[in-house]
Amino acid sequence: MENSLPIDSPSLSRRQLLNFLTGAVVASTIGPALYPVAKFFSPPKEVGADGSILAKDINGNLIPASQLLAEAPGTRALVAGLAGEPTYLTIQEDGTLHPWGIVDNCTHLGCTFPWNENDDQFQCPCHGSRYDAEGRVIRGPAPLPLRLAHIYLEGDYVRIAPWVELDPRTGKKPWWV
Numbered sequence: 720m721e722n723s724l725p726i727d728s729p730s731l732s733r734r735q736l737l738n739f740l741t742g743a744v745v746a747s748t749i750g751p752a753l754y755p756v757a758k759f760f761s762p763p764k765e766v767g768a769d770g771s772i773l774a775k776d777i778n779g780n781l782i783p784a785s786q787l788l789a790e791a792p793g794t795r796a797l798v799a800g801l802a803g804e805p806t807y808l809t810i811q812e813d814g815t816l817h818p819w820g821i822v823d824n825c826t827h828l829g830c831t832f833p834w835n836e837n838d839d840q841f842q843c844p845c846h847g848s849r850y851d852a853e854g855r856v857i858r859g860p861a862p863l864p865l866r867l868a869h870i871y872l873e874g875d876y877v878r879i880a881p882w883v884e885l886d887p888r889t890g891k892k893p894w895w896v
């Protein structure tokens with residue numbers, strides 16, 4: 720009786736080698752192409768070099784910018800901002816985010832307040848202070864305009880950064896700096 724070697728061993732090895740080579744070619748071709756896509760959708764660093772943070776919802780989940788920008792122009796979206804302070808983001812008429820965030824903290828005694836879209840004002844329920852759409856005082860007792868924060872996009876995420884430059888509403892150093 721003739722002793723023969725199993726015939727599938729060499730062909731299995733060839734198949735494995737072919738699979739490996741095919742996988743390597745596919746990975747080296749598609750991998751670099753997918754990198755920018757993966758980078759776009761993966762969240763950037765939580766805290767930026769400029770002291771910024773990523774906007775989150777009330778449950779601490781990151782809010783995709785695409786979700787915010789799908790809202791109607793004029794929408795005020797309340798997000799968790801710097802030091803956890805609620806901050807209003809505004810969708811502008813052209814569908815972009817307003818570069819100023821308005822901190823939801825009344826300058827009278829610190830109440831939070833809603834946006835009244837009928838009056839186009841922030842209206843504090845505690846003692847009746849009113850602010851215009853950019854946070855200027857319309858009616859006291861609030862003594863000062865609302866605090867601002869910088870708003871900008873990084874990929875599909877929204878960054879909120881401290882505002883330390885001149886207050887564009889007064890042309891002066893911000894009272895909160």
Ligand code: FES
Pocket residue numbers: 825826827828829830843844845846847848859860861
């Ligand atoms: S805390 Fe807002 S008016 Fe007093």
